[in-house]
Amino acid sequence: MSTEGYGLELNILIIGVGGQGTLLSSRFLGDVALRLGRDVKVSEVHGMSQRGGSVETCVRIGENIASPIIDRGMADVVLSFESVEALRALDYLKPGGTVIMNTQEILPMPVISGTAVYPENVPERLKGGNYNVISLDALGIAESCGSPKCVNVVLLGVLSGTIPGIPEEVWLESLKNVVPAKLLDVNLRAFEAGRKQGGNETKV
C-alpha cells in the first residue's frame, strides 16, 4: 500500500451480507480515488445475492487498472461488515494486509437451521496470522451515532484512519458526494467515530 504523493495503489475487498450497504462503500472509495486523480475500477454484485447472501465488492485503485476483480492473495485490505464474512474473504488478503472487521454476527440460514456451525470468537481467532486485524463493534458505534444503518460509514472511517497521507477534506468531500444530504450529519458523526479507531490495531 503506497500513498506517497497521492500515488495511491490499493486493492480493497469489501464483503458483507446482502442489504448491509456495501455498494455505498465502493462508490465512496471510487469517488476518493477520482479526487486523487487515480484510475479506479469497482466491481459490484447486484441481484440475487443481495437477498441476505454473501456479497463481495472489489475496489482497485492505481495508475492504470485493467481487471476490476481482486484475486486471491491480492487485497491490501479486507473490509468486512460481518464477523464470519471476514474469515470467508481471508484468501483474498495478501500477507501483511489488513482486515478491518465489524464484530457483528449475522447467522446464515444453514447455521440457524442447525446444518452448519458459526465459529466462536472469530475476531480473536483471526489474530496471530501474518496480517493485521482491526475489529470493532461498528453496529454499536453506528447506533450511538444515531443510526444502525451507518455501519458502512463507520468502517470507512476506520479505513481512512489506516491510510496516511490523504487530507481529511478529501474523505469528507467524497462522503458528502455519496450520502443523501439529509443524512449527512449522522454519517459525518459515524465517519469521525470510525476514523478515530483506525490505526488502533489491538482494538477488539
Place this chain on the structure above:
Amino acid sequence: MKELLLGNEAVARGAWEAGVHVVSSYPGTPSTEITETLSKLSSVYCEWSPNEKVSAEVAIGAAIGGGRAMCCMKHVGLNVAADPLFTASYAGVNGGLVFAVADDPGLFSSQNDQDSRFYALSAHVPMIEPSDSTECFEFTKKAFELSEKYDTPVILRLTTRVSHSRSPVEVGERKAVPKKPYVKDIQKYVMMPGMAKKRQAIVKERDRIMSEEADKWIKLDNPGRKLGIITSGICYQYVREVFPDASVLKLGMIYPLPEKAIKEFAASVEELLVVEELEPYIEDFVRQIGIPYVEGKKYFTPLGELGTEKIRQAYYGAKTPAAAPAESSGLTVSDAPMRPPTLCPGCPHRGVFYTLSQLKLRVTGDIGCYTLGAAAPYKSMDACICMGASIGMSHGMEKAEAVAASEALGDAEGDNIRGTVAVIGDSTFVHSGITGLVNIVYNKGASTVIILDNSITGMTGHQQNPTTGKTIRMEDTYPIDLTQLCKAVGVRRVRVEDPFDLKGFRAAVLEEIEAGEPSVIIARRPCALLKGVNYGRPVTVDADKCRRCGACMRLGCPAILKTDAGVAKIDRSLCVGCEFCVQMCRFGAIGKEQEGGCVK
C-alpha cells in the same frame, strides 16, 4: 468531467448523448440499471414494458417511425425478444435501433449461462462488445450511427463484469437528433414471403460489408510478439494483466467478425490464443477461416466466468503459482459456514412457502425472489425453468396425472401427489403468465395458480410494473387489476388472501386445490423492503414463556435464532417487526417490543 460510472450507467449516458428518443425494457440482472439511469434523464421517453418481446417491438416501431430507439434486457430476455429481432434484421431500421443485451457468465443471478453471441450469428445482426465503462459509453453512441448507416438493428453485448463494474468516464452533453422522416415502404417493412425473400438477400450482402466495418473496430496492442491473443469484452482486461507482453488483437465488433484483421494477426505471431468466456465462438470462427493452430478452450473453461487467476492458472499451470494468500494461525476459510441468499425478514413470500411446505404440495415455481422458496427450510418448490413457466408446467403435470388416472394406471409408484399449485410473482405473471392461465381455462385444466403480489418487481431491485399503478418515472397510471384480469380470461374462482394470515391462507389453498376447476389465489402483501412498509418496533421473546418447541424457527426467518439453552431469540438488528412469527407461538412468548425491550 470524469464520472465513475457502472457499465450500465455508461451505456445509458451514451444512448442519452446520442439523442435516443424511445427506450423500452423489461428489468433483468445484470441489465436493469441502463433503463433506470435513462429514466432519470430528461428529453427521452422511457418505459418498463410487460416483457422483452413487447419492449423490442416498441423499440422497432419507434425506429421504423424514424426515432432512435433502444431496448435493454438480460441474456434470457433475448430469448423472449428473439422473434421480433430475427425479422427486424430483415426489415432494417430508419432511426437507429440498439438492443442492449447483458449475459451473466457464472450465473450470478440467472437460471442459465447462455451465450448471446450466437443470436447475432443466427439473426445476422451486428454485435459490438465493450470492455469497460468508457467503451460502454462510446460504443453505445456509435451503435446508433452504425445502425443507421447499415440499416440494421445493432446488439450491444454486455456481461455482468462490464455492466456492474465502475470505471471513470469522460461524459459530454446530449446532442438532440431530429427524428428521421418516415416514408411508407411496404417492400421494406412488411415482411411477407415475397418481400422477406428480397430482404434476405440484402441481409447477406450487409453481412459481407459489415465484415469490413468490423476491421475498423479492432485495437492492436504490442504488435510483433511471439504470443498473440485474440479477445474481446471483459476478457481483454484480464489478458492485459495476465499477458502484459503478448500481442493482443482486441475485437470491438464480434458479429460479423473481422476476417481480414484476424488473418493478418494470426500470420504475425507464432502462438495464437483466443481468450473468451463461455462458448468457443471466436475460436471456432478462427479455425473456420483456415487457421488450425489456434487454441482457446483447450486451456480456458467454457463454464462460468473467467478472471485473471483462472486464466493464469489454466495457461501457465504450476509454472506460475497464484499469489500466496495471508495465513491465519487459527481459523481457515473452510470454517466459514455457507451463506446462501434467503427470503428477507418480513418477506410476504414466507407465509406462502411455509404453508405450501406444511401442506406438502407439488409446486411449480417461477423467476423472482420467491424462487428462494426452493431453499431450506421450505424446500417447497419442485421445478423452475423460466419466466412464466410455472403455470404451463402445473397444467402439464396435472394433465399427465389425469391421463394416467383415466387409464386406471394410478400414480406411478412413490408419486403420492396431494396436489399441484403454480406460484408466480405479480410482475412475472404479467410478463408471460397470463397466456399460461388462458391455456388452463381453454383446455379445461384445474390448476391452482398463486400469484405472489408484493406490489413491485422485487429481485431486480424494485421496478414498477403494470400492476403497481406507477410508471418508471413514478407518474400515476392505470393499475392492472389482477382479479378482474383473471376473471376476464375465464377463471371463476379468484380470491385475494393475506399470506401472513396462516390459518386463512392454508384454508384457501386447501379449498382451491379441491375445487376441480381453474382457480387463482392472489397472495397480497407488499415487499418488506418497500419504502412505505413500516411495521414499527421489532418483536421480542419472553424467555420465561418460551417452551423451546422450535415452531417459530420453522419459518426460516433470518431474525429468529436460538440461544444455547434452546430458547428462541430475536436478532433485533434484523427484525422488521412484521409479527408473522407471533402466530406461530402457542405459548404467547413472542410479542412486539415495547419501550425498554419487554413484551406487551
